[in-house]
Amino acid sequence: MNLHKSIIENKEEFYNLAIQYYTNIDKEHLGECLIVLKSISILIDHQFIATPCVEIKLELRDQDSQKSIGNYFLYIDERRNFVDEFLIFH
Incomplete structure (x- = not known):
């Protein structure tokens, strides 16, 4: 698995997928949020997520105040197939 190299060369594609x-x-909050690209990580060992996989994190911010209102995490395998996702609002 040469996932590290693939992420570096194609990080925009990974973020666009997320x-x-x-x-x-x-769709309910889409117009209210700014999406901030936060991180892309390789997940090696996790209790609840099938590994190895890629974790892509987006931060959701209020358009007016610019304060963080939540996070979205997408987990995909090395072939960029969906594994899991989490949407958390604070």
Whole structure:
């Protein structure tokens, strides 16, 4: 698995994939949020998520105050197939 190299070379694609998945599940808040690209990580060992996989994190901010209002996490495998996702609002 040469996942590290793939992420470095294609990070915009990974972020765009996460944005696409997020917009599919949260149409209610979509117009109210700014999406901030936060991180891409390789998950090696996790109790609840099948590993190894890629974790892509987006931060959701209020458009007016710019304060963080939540996070979206997308988990995909090395072939960029969906594994899991989490949407958390504070």
